[in-house]
């Protein structure tokens with residue numbers, strides 16, 4: 001089990017000279033927490049996650065992962081600890097076969113080939129797609145692509161995974177399967193999604209981003225039951241709650 | 245549309261081939277790269293009428309096909325577009341150089357014809373050598389060898405990205421043309437009027453996609469350097485293979501081996 005935590009203080013970021021998308025955001029994520037990140041369209045969920053893996057510089061404020069500050073020169077270290085699953089699997093997968101794609105990261109980190117093979121085996125096993133190893137990326141279904149994307153980052157054995165809108169374009173069966181896989185993975189998870197049912201099923205804690213800040217933070221159950229809060233930010237309570 | 249899928253699977257099978265477990269695949273990429281360059285240089289250096297000597301050069305590709313257990317027919321099929329193109333070089337020679345230089349039976353062969361054939365053989369051998377390198381060495385390994393030769397990082401990164409993007413762009417092209425054909429049933433290909441917007445879409449989407457892919461590569465530890473993962477330790481074969489071949493090729497170039505062999509039979 002990993003012992004990674006994350007401290008974010010007064011984080012502010014704008015695209016170019018535009019209005020800040022994140023504006024004085026504070027968040028502490030403790031070891032082995034799974035946190036759902038919700039918020040209206042364009043609230044900055046994706047921007048926030050991408051920033052945490054160093055895709056958006058410069059920002060002001062501080063981000064520390066296990067006491068390591070997020071800076072250009074610590075990127076290699078941080079990216080080894082944090083895996084990021086893109087919303088769009090087609091960007092994530094660029095090698096020819098699933099196995100090759102999963103091997104890409106460990107190879108870049110210079111692991112010997114037998115270790116790479118082991119990492120690939122383990123990662124595919126974790127998401128239950130060992131049978132797809134030699135399958136061509138272009139012959140995968142949407143659900144398989146998502147699991148393969150997850151495997152490509154698990155092969156670096158990260159201590160924390162970030163997922164951006166993981167359920168977009170998944171059918172109910174694949175969605176259930178993904179919930180199972182994510183719940184089996186016991187490291188820090190940050191999941192940005194407008195699919196509140198999915199957050200409900202995977203995250204114990206939920207934070208709501210609005211106006212570039214954390215507008216609400218608490219146990220998922222408490223946030224999701226606060227209909228007034230959700231409505232104020234243009235969100236709808238999860239189906240699983242309204243049905244009861 | 246299916247042509248695009250074909251192109252994608254073609255690239256994929258070539259890549260799978262390059263990552264094979266064979267002897268040639270496992271050799272250090274630098275040796276293979278230098279040997280390929282050396283082979284091409286020697287091949288090109290043959291004078292324009294020395295066809296017999298040039299043909300002995302074929303011993304190298306032939307040997308690699310055998311040792312690496314590659315299919316020659318497969319190679320010809322893959323190179324079916326390139327080979328005729330390179331064979332066009334020298335096609336005009338017969339018209340300029342009409343002096344007979346050689347007679348086969350009653351047939352007089354002009355210098356132009358001979359130099360044309362020589363050029364074609366050179367071109368085919370060069371293409372084959374390149375193909376053999378790619379079929380036995382993953383692109384990352386070739387880039388690593390280029391880096392070892394101190395080629396600028398910018399150059400190797402561009403080589404790698406182009407290679408990666410080709411499949412990504414082809415897949416994008418396939419999605420767009422599929423979407424098009426679904427809404428233009430019974431139409432063969434793409435109407436010329438739609439080419440403009442379609443290409444524009446393709447360009448925009450490809451740029452988007454290329455950026456996403458580059459980000460994804462960075463996140464997974466891509467730095468533009470290529471780690472020696474496959475075979476980290478240098479083995480004797482890594483040096484012997486290229487050196488022995490270079491000596492053989494040099495000998496074939498410098499000594500009239502074909503006439504010696506000819507003399508054996510007289």
Ligand SMILES: Nc1ncnc2c1ncn2[C@@H]1O[C@H](COP(=O)(O)OP(=O)(O)O)[C@@H](O)[C@H]1O
Nearest residue numbers: 015018021039040041042043044045046047048
């Ligand atoms: N590459 C970009 N350049 C400029 N503005 C962007 C870019 N990406 C996103 N934005 C803007 O930043 C804001 C937050 O976007 P995003 O992080 O994608 O929100 P969310 O994921 O919550 O829907 C939006 O207003 C969006 O238009």
Ligand SMILES: [Mg+2]
Nearest residue numbers: 045046047165
């Ligand atoms: Mg988003």
